[in-house]
Amino acid sequence: MTETRIQRVAVLGATGSIGISTLDVIARHPDRFEAVALTAHVQAERMAELCAKFRPRFAVMGDAMRAAQLREMLAGSDVRAEVLFGSDALADVAAHEDVDTVMAAIVGAAGLPSALAAARAGKRVLLANKEALVLSGRLFMDAVSESGAELLPIDSEHNAVFQAMPASYVRNPDKCGIRRILLTASGGPFRERSLESLRDVTPEEACAHPNWVMGRKISVDSATMMNKGLEVIEAHWLFGVPPERIDVVVHPQSVIHSMVEYADGSVLAQLGNPDMRTPIAHAMAYPDRIEAGVRSLDLFEIARLTFERPDVRRFPCLDLAYQALRAGGAAPAVLNAANEIAVAAFLERQLPFQAIADVIAATMERAQGLSVDSLESILETDARARQLARAELAARQVR
Template sequence: MQRITILGATGSIGVSTLDVLARHPDKYSVYALTAHSRVEELAAQCAQFRPQRAVVKDAAGAARLSALLRERGVHTEVEYGEEALVSVASAPEVDTVMAAIVGAAGLAPSIAAARAGKKVLLANKEALVMSGQLFMDAVEHNGATLLPIDSEHNAIFQCLPADYARAPRAHGVTRILLTASGGPFLNRAVETLGNVTPEEACKHPNWSMGRKISVDSATMMNKGLEVIEAHWLFGASAQQIEVVIHPQSVIHSMVSYDDGSVLAQLGNPDMRTPIANALAFPERIDSGVAQLDLTRIGTLQFHKPDFARFPCLALAFEALEEGGCAPAVLNAANEVAVEAFLDRRIGFRDIDRVIAEAMHTIDCVPASSMDAVLAQDAQAREAALRVVRSLAR
């Protein structure tokens, strides 16, 4: 019986994870659930799964959650704040941690889980983007197991040899091919993108995701962050990682080998597939996802990405090439820019401008410690906010 902490339980990944767990009550139990501000949703989850602990953002949220749980007769211990997140991620009772908090807020508990030697199911790509080498060192030095949850990275994981991590150069891997749907604006006239509304940007054609990730998909920053994540997960250089537009989202990613073979992982676009794969690895369990019927799909399309349409993707490659804290700066500036766009303070095409100006005005330092990473993160947020204020509508 695996005991699991879910960081970000009320988000799309957290909800999907609980759906898979509910299908296998004989294999998994929930130790802790956490949420930012969706207290009512978290209370309902606690009533169903009866975790030992629950964590929310602040004291007000904790008081509200405690009251809701008392009404339901649920005896879950309620806590709040970053220290509590770190605690439930690293608790000795926990075997597995689903790291699904979006953005930089998920870094501390995710790396705490790695340092505690847990099986870490990583859906928070920002943790690797911000602190790649530090995070991978924490995994290696503490005997943790790191399994990717992003559909693309999980697909690559499934297409690589089992012992690839121990000897990446011995298996003839030539390229990592990251597929991307292209988001909602793949075929929209570029000159009209300045008029995009937050509602339009959040309507992904294939996937159901949170607002921030949906905007990242629309700008393809999500894919840019995945490029950086793939570099750390699979030891691939920027030159070995290729992004391929695949609008149907059926092939989730591919690996190319010296002999000309290309291995691909296919499936319906549903995050329960990679979640189930990582939960049960190396076994397979029912995820609740329908079997893929290729005859109904008929056609699979592939295109090269247009950097003029998707400048955020180019900025991500630039940050990976620069190294050091540059990816942390990219990520922080993007978080500020996306929040400003969702709040209607800047336009859609201002997002990449905010990121570029922040990246090009900050002298990046080596990512030698968490203090260095967090200092550059803070500096980037200040720089991005200055740009946002100058552009504010």
């Protein structure tokens, strides 16, 4: 084991599922990690509980009202966290000199500015926000290269790919003899449901993932397999592999988290129980291995591992993501923005489940002349794509 000093960690999105798992790993290793900054969007009460337990130096809320609530909850206690709010505060904390490691776990496009700030500041960035690379792939990777930041993937699939690659890997797959990346997917809750019945899917059904405990938005993305499409785009930027060499494999048991095929025919896979504390602990302690609180994998209990090709009729969002990656430019950012709007509408029962892909496709077709060569232009493209997606939603409600 390498000699270590205590890592000072900022957990962006501390009240979400990734944030809670990260804090669990931190709590197990107080000799290695310290939570110096915690952020949340709206859950002030939960944030107060976390501040009392982890005693961060900074606590950031989404807006002034929630920050005031948190200050009131902490008043009279011995917690001395500096309570801040807003996107600028998030970026400032992510780049702060007293922070070594940033867990970037804010969901969606909202997580991009703070993740990019951490990359530009040369931090160890634990990237759980796949949208950061979907929106700003080249810009983000250039920031990592220029600052000397250390980028470690947290998505179970990308972390598995990272573990299956040689330690000397430098985003040159041909140099390492890499033939293909195989991203595994559970297939979500509707893998075997009849196509006709998907017209009647409810938000509750879409959020009932068979293997993972996740937030509502990402659960719907799993049901449509848009999450896998976004992961294909993320894998392209993380590992420098073109889309035609990134395949998706439906693996319902969620035990093999992803695989790498090499030129000599070898296929290396990373296996484990479906628990996000495994990739989190791997990235936090890298290159060491530490206890994560995850039970041992019992292959006899699992008994069999099965694999299927994804059905594009059932999962059209996956095909849309490949189209966006091949198109390049602003297309992935438009895809992501339209998906966020469509999924939100579905969760609010304003859009049928199968129409999510239709809204995304229509938005991608209408979005032209958009740019993603700076953070400002990315945010403008994101906003414009959301306008177009909302207009498509409105037109559908009139029909």
